[in-house]
Amino acid sequence: MKILGFDSSGLVASVAIAEDDNLIAEYTVNYKKTHSQTLLPMLDEIVKMTETDKNSFDALAVAAGPGSFTGLRIGSATVKGLALALNIPVVSVPTLEGLAYNMWGCRDLICPIMDARRNQVYTGLYRFDEENGLQTIMEQTPLDIEALIEKLNEINQKVVFLGDGTNPFRNVIKEKIKTKYSMAPAHMNKQRAGSIAVAGMTRYQLGLYESGDEHSPVYLRVSQAEREREERKKTKGNE
């Protein structure tokens, strides 16, 4: 099967074409330009470069969240438009699972962390199993960085961190973690559409796909306005 992968959940913009066990093309840019200006030109470039027939794709895969709300929507709007026009399904890949795929075969506990602001990270815990591939130990969730470190200390196994949260929280981790740990190097520590495409293929084969019409990002957080409204309601209730 041929699948087109996208990740625009963070600062990185990335597109990839994968077919069965080949990665045909992958274009990743970690630059400040908005994804709205980069994602489609990048797709156009790799499709042209590899002389790919746009009608030859079987499915689309996208990092569906969490991440930057706007970044997620740019990726989602793109796959939704493509799904509508090409009449193919969408595989929503949890962003943290996509990141964990960067570390395929790693023996350590895999802990991707994305900076979620307000002293939180979006994180999940994953492990590779020789028979079953990627196993989810903890589903992706927003979490206080201290709570995450506490949990890792409880599990007490060697852990590898990756993701854009490693930089802002490097010192906190160093200070508070009690287990052995490492930080993934530059070529595998950020979002890659190749990982999304491959994770997407696995999910597709398990029947985990949806139509472009059904697809929406998974934000894992409500909007600020909704949050404040809930808080106001609570305060009123307590009075």
Add this chain to the structure above:
Amino acid sequence: MMDKDIKILAIESSCDETAAAVVVNGREVLSNIIYSQIDIHTMYGGVVPEIASRKHIEKINQVIRAALDEAKCTLDDIDAVAVTYGPGLVGALLVGVGAAKAICFAKDIPLVGVHHIEGHISANYIQDKDLKPPFMCLVVSGGHTHLVKVVDYGKYEILGITRDDAAGEAFDKVARAIGLGYPGGPKVDKLAREGNPDAIVFPRAKISDSEYDFSFSGLKSAVLNYINQAAMKGEEINKADVAASFQKAVTDVLTEHTMAAAKYYGMDKVALAGGVASNSSLRNAMKTACNKAGLALYYPSPVLCTDNAAMIGSAGYYEYINGTRHGWDLNAIPNLKLGQR
């Protein structure tokens, strides 16, 4: 003459309506689907950008599909996609822009970015098939107040803009102050019918250095002061009189500026556009003024006044035949200037 009909799929998501339409040759509307989010935003007393963006992404495909179905066509019949790329809420605009780019890329068809105000002006081309530029156009909505000389298709001269609040914004704020809720325009209009427009004299702002510019924040403050003073004295206000008098003050300024500009530039046609163009007081005042001056008045039906995609399809058609094409790097521009491409 065009050899063949040009069929445009248009997408609009600049604020709180997710909309798609199919329009032939800029004038004939085959479908005009609008999914309004108003119920959700009403709970917050105004449009919440993040919620608007989330709703757009949930509904965009269904709205596009409904527009194609109702027009009895498929994407294979579409010659180009026109999409609003500004001005508006950036996160909201990005949904329409992202989907439009992906569709054009997949189908190898041209992408035409359209200015939201150009769309509002073009709603008049749908309403009146014979209307051609030049004409004077007053664009009034919740986000915009523009007095525009439409020189030709796609060619505009902005004569006046608001210095502060948009006319529709003033309606929303006054509506909130007298307890009518959101959106204010239609509610003030309705209540004003029971009131006396000459009961209270509210100020009509003049801008000293620009004859055609507008200012509504002073008027809004005057209304709020009137309400507060009455409250402090313990007096009951007549809400209908406040609504009618406020509305008259807005209408007077809009009408006066538009008529002065039409006269100065020798225009024989005047058009209204945007949500506030549905306001009955504005329509009546403009009808009277245009009759008196011997000018023809045009305004779209209410469904074409609110945000919709048919108007984007009309504007997109004229951009398309003038050769406007956008690349895959088209971005949403929240403060896009009219005439900027």
